[in-house]
Amino acid sequence: MDYRTEAHTINANASYFILPNWSITTDLAFTIGRGNITDLEFDSMYPTGDAKLDLDVSAVNPNMPYLYDVAYLNGMDKYSDLEYKQLDFNIGTSYRMDNGIGLTLNYSLFYYDDNAPYVYGDQGSTTQLLMGYLSYSF
Amino acid sequence: MKKAAILFMAAIFALATAGASAVFGEEDGKWYSGEIKVGATTALDKLHGDESGAKGGMEYNSSVGYKWTTYLGGNLELSKNGFDFSADALYRDVDDQEYGGMVSFKRIFIYEADYSRFLHRLDHDYMENLQAHVFPPASTGWKNWGSSPDLKDINGGKTVGSANVYHTDLAYDEMFEVTRSQLEHGIKLNIPQIPNLKFSFNHRFEQRKGEKQAMTNSKCLACHIVSRSQRVDETTNDINPRLTFSIGTLAMEFSYMHREFDADNEDLSNVYNGLKGKELFLNRLQYDNTTGELPYSRTPDSTKDTYKGKIRWDINAHNTFVANYVYSQSSNRSTRGAYDILTGNYGEELDLDSNIVNAKFHSKLSRDFSVNVFGKYQNLDNENVDLEKNVRKNPSGAPGGGVTLSEGYINKSGYTYFEEDEVRHSGYNSDIYEVGTDITWRIMRGLRLRAGYEFKREQRNNYRHHNVTHSTKEHIVTLSTDWRVNHNLKFDFDYKFEYYNDPYVLKKAECTPDGSYGAYAGLPAGLYDVTRAYEPAIYGERTAARSNMPEYVHEFKFKTHWHPMHMLTANAHVKYRYANNSEVDGSDWTRNFLVAGFSGTITPVKDFVFTAGYTYFYDSYDSQYCIAVYDG
Numbered sequence: 183m184d185y186r187t188e189a190h191t192i193n194a195n196a197s198y199f200i201l202p203n204w205s206i207t208t209d210l211a212f213t214i215g216r217g218n219i220t221d222l223e224f225d226s227m228y229p230t231g232d233a234k235l236d237l238d239v240s241a242v243n244p245n246m247p248y249l250y251d252v253a254y255l256n257g258m259d260k261y262s263d264l265e266y267k268q269l270d271f272n273i274g275t276s277y278r279m280d281n282g283i284g285l286t287l288n289y290s291l292f293y294y295d296d297n298a299p300y301v302y303g304d305q306g307s308t309t310q311l312l313m314g315y316l317s318y319s320f
Numbered sequence: 321m322k323k324a325a326i327l328f329m330a331a332i333f334a335l336a337t338a339g340a341s342a343v344f345g346e347e348d349g350k351w352y353s354g355e356i357k358v359g360a361t362t363a364l365d366k367l368h369g370d371e372s373g374a375k376g377g378m379e380y381n382s383s384v385g386y387k388w389t390t391y392l393g394g395n396l397e398l399s400k401n402g403f404d405f406s407a408d409a410l411y412r413d414v415d416d417q418e419y420g421g422m423v424s425f426k427r428i429f430i431y432e433a434d435y436s437r438f439l440h441r442l443d444h445d446y447m448e449n450l451q452a453h454v455f456p457p458a459s460t461g462w463k464n465w466g467s468s469p470d471l472k473d474i475n476g477g478k479t480v481g482s483a484n485v486y487h488t489d490l491a492y493d494e495m496f497e498v499t500r501s502q503l504e505h506g507i508k509l510n511i512p513q514i515p516n517l518k519f520s521f522n523h524r525f526e527q528r529k530g531e532k533q534a535m536t537n538s539k540c541l542a543c544h545i546v547s548r549s550q551r552v553d554e555t556t557n558d559i560n561p562r563l564t565f566s567i568g569t570l571a572m573e574f575s576y577m578h579r580e581f582d583a584d585n586e587d588l589s590n591v592y593n594g595l596k597g598k599e600l601f602l603n604r605l606q607y608d609n610t611t612g613e614l615p616y617s618r619t620p621d622s623t624k625d626t627y628k629g630k631i632r633w634d635i636n637a638h639n640t641f642v643a644n645y646v647y648s649q650s651s652n653r654s655t656r657g658a659y660d661i662l663t664g665n666y667g668e669e670l671d672l673d674s675n676i677v678n679a680k681f682h683s684k685l686s687r688d689f690s691v692n693v694f695g696k697y698q699n700l701d702n703e704n705v706d707l708e709k710n711v712r713k714n715p716s717g718a719p720g721g722g723v724t725l726s727e728g729y730i731n732k733s734g735y736t737y738f739e740e741d742e743v744r745h746s747g748y749n750s751d752i753y754e755v756g757t758d759i760t761w762r763i764m765r766g767l768r769l770r771a772g773y774e775f776k777r778e779q780r781n782n783y784r785h786h787n788v789t790h791s792t793k794e795h796i797v798t799l800s801t802d803w804r805v806n807h808n809l810k811f812d813f814d815y816k817f818e819y820y821n822d823p824y825v826l827k828k829a830e831c832t833p834d835g836s837y838g839a840y841a842g843l844p845a846g847l848y849d850v851t852r853a854y855e856p857a858i859y860g861e862r863t864a865a866r867s868n869m870p871e872y873v874h875e876f877k878f879k880t881h882w883h884p885m886h887m888l889t890a891n892a893h894v895k896y897r898y899a900n901n902s903e904v905d906g907s908d909w910t911r912n913f914l915v916a917g918f919s920g921t922i923t924p925v926k927d928f929v930f931t932a933g934y935t936y937f938y939d940s941y942d943s944q945y946c947i948a949v950y951d952g
Contacts, residue, residue: 186940191917192933199927261449286359292378302443308365309384315359315391320352 185262187217203280208273217264263298266305282319288312354396361389361412382415382439389413402426415439415499428512433505442496442532447487450545491533491549498530498552506560517565524558534617539593550617551586569634579624589613599718603725606710607662615663620654623669643679661708672748673701688762692772696754702746711739729850738853747788749781758798766804773797778824787828793821810881818873823903830864830906830946864905866944871901892918911941 195209274288289312296306363384383389395408407421419435506522531549538544562575594609595602607614626648633641650672657665678696685691716722726736758772776794783790800814844852851857875897882890897913919933 183944184940184942187937188939189935189937191935191937193935194930194932196928196930198929286357292381292384294378301445301447301449303446307378309378309381310364311361311383312364313359313361313391315357315393317355317357319355 184220185217186220187215187264189213189215203278204275206273206275209271211268211270213266213268215264215266215268217262219262261300263300265297267293267295267297269293278317278319284317284319285314286317287314351400352396352398355394357391357393359391361391363387363389379441380438382413385439386413389416428510430508430510431505432508433503435501435503437499437501440498440500440530442498442530444491444494444496444533445535445547446489446492447535447545447547450485450487485543486545488538488544488546490546494531494549496530496532496549498528498532500526500528502526516567518563520562522558522560522562524556524560526556528552528554534588536588536590536616537592539590548588550588553584554582554619555584556581571632571634573628573630575628577624577626577628579622579626581622581624583619583621585617585619587615588617589615599715600720602718603712603714603723603728606712611662618654618664620652620664622650622652622654624648624650638684640682641679642682644677646674646676648674661710666705670703670705672703672746673699675699678754690760691757692759693757694755696752698750698752698754700748700750700752702748704746705744706741707744708741709739726850737855745782745785747780747782747786751779751781753777753779756796766806768802770800771798786826788826789822789824791822792824795819795821808883812877812879814875814877816873816875818870818875820869820871823867823871823901824869825865825867825901825904827865828859828862829866830862830944862946864946866904866906867901867909868941868943869901870899870909870911871903873897873899887923888920889922890918890920892916906944907942909942909944912938914938 191211191213193209193211195207197205197207199205269291271291271293272288274286276284276286278284290310292307292309292311294306294308296304299305361383363386366384366387378384389412391410391412393408393410396406398405402425404424405422408419410418415437416439417435417437420433422430422432424430503525504522506520509519511517530552532552533547534550535545535547538546557580558577560575560577562573564571564573566572591609591613592607595605602608626646629645631641631643635641652670655664655666656669657663657667659665659667676696676698678694680692680694682692683690711724713722713724714720714728720728724739726739754774754776756772756774758770760768760770762768774794774796776796778792778794780786780788780790795818797817798814799816800812802813803811805811844857876895878892878894880892884890894916895914897911899911899913901909915935915937917933917935919931921929921931923929
């Protein structure tokens, strides 16, 4: 079998001083990631004639004709699948007065889209944070 | 800690408002500075408890677990009459804190400390891959489990049969997370009267507290896996004294590191089912319910001691010699209790010893030529483990009588190894030798060429016990250039070729070299023939070698930097690695790895900066496995 992972990432950031004491900054990072098994060949070899890796309704397996039929190894070739989109976005502004008092505001967006959850469940989520603080320098 | 943060902020505020000079004495210039920050963070989309797996992008972000968190931060710097003090603090919530500080007196005595604390959301394995079932026809009378929401992915949500492998998550609704905190602090002494001598002493304390997922077999069979929550309480303490001194052109450094890792985690144990009515199978189990509780998910306490010595001799302006020696010993302390195979006690600590010696000579032969010659020797010695088997007999009333497993089986080849005590030899034990040289040639102004050759030999001392390659010889050739065309344009190009003579392979990894069973006759027919077991009937019959290590590698790297005008900078980079191993049976093992990207920065006006970039990542490899499926 082959295992392949692939990811595209773009990132950008910008900062601008609107005034000497007033700045605005933003940054963004976006990733698309994929991973999967390809060319999975599950050859069933049963040297003793115990044809339990494939459907066998013959007298060899009268009780369990479907035992270990690879078709019923549910999702096996999907276990390794990875497909996600992740976006981190921030924008903030900071203003500082001559007397040392400043104000900072920041907005953050975290977006994660999990299109191929594995045993850990769907890890997708969207979260936004808004942060602000007053500062005083001396 | 929140109180400490508030007190710290109050102290800074007092200094800022009352005036630091009133606190520390007369004011003669600005000898203090600082900043305080007071605010809050609100989570517009709070992470809910039922999103235990929803940690994409927020694995280490604790603020998203609260609607509101505070933002208290600040820093303070004082400097006067040779006395320097600095401190900084940031408190966001109980699991997101950072503090740092430094006190110095004329740089003779320096004390520095850093404390940080953050939350780590751990994985929760719902084990939904463990649900393989058989599908018996109804006429056989075998149990059908019927439709189940838990099994909706099987058989199109229709009737399913008895479980071959199944799972029960007894902590389904729980979130697993651990808070990690770390304090690092230390002193440095620079005695003016002995300028060539410096001493430092550092201490690190790390703590991990929280809950993690623990798995074990169910009470009945190994094919039913259950998971529970386990309380985590682990601490690590490092102490690290260091002494450096120099005599003329000779500089030496000695250091020692002692590490204690203690796991005071929740002790989990399980009582497994007995064999009432199935006494025939008692001799196949080393333990059952008659032994009482059996431990699982234990983390051993350990100790590590590392001794380092380093010497640097600046022979003259053109020649330098550097050598290092490192000895370390890691010990598993949880094995030193009174011998008890059930609890893993061994009667003594299990040790891993390592010796590393390396040396490098650098010579600048001329203005345009320089050469390095280096060598390294490493030895790893891991202790053997004695395994003692708990051999039991069936009750006298059981079918076949009161016999051990080997006595009860047809034992045509004298196979009793599963009842005999054995010694497990470590695969770590090895000797590694390395020598190499490289030369740098400055061809012309702005253009340098570097060529190198390195030979490495890895000798695995217990290779016979693990059916792996005994000795691997590695040859590495490197060639690189960096060319600064002009002040605005620069190129870097690197090529590396690695050749492994007798690469690392597992010699009995697969069935047969052609991927078939070949002449394999299959399992012995007698159900009570001991040679019908996995070993020797399956593993012992494997003859084909496989590996995920290369025989040869080509690696190319390219970087360029372009700065055509004051307002524009551009970079591009590519790394490609191709690895192949044909010294395996079956198809070759191959790997292709590529990372490429570009970025640019533009400053169209004085107060505006914009940067953007793109990166592409690709990794693929071919593998071949031979998986024995349990048929029972």
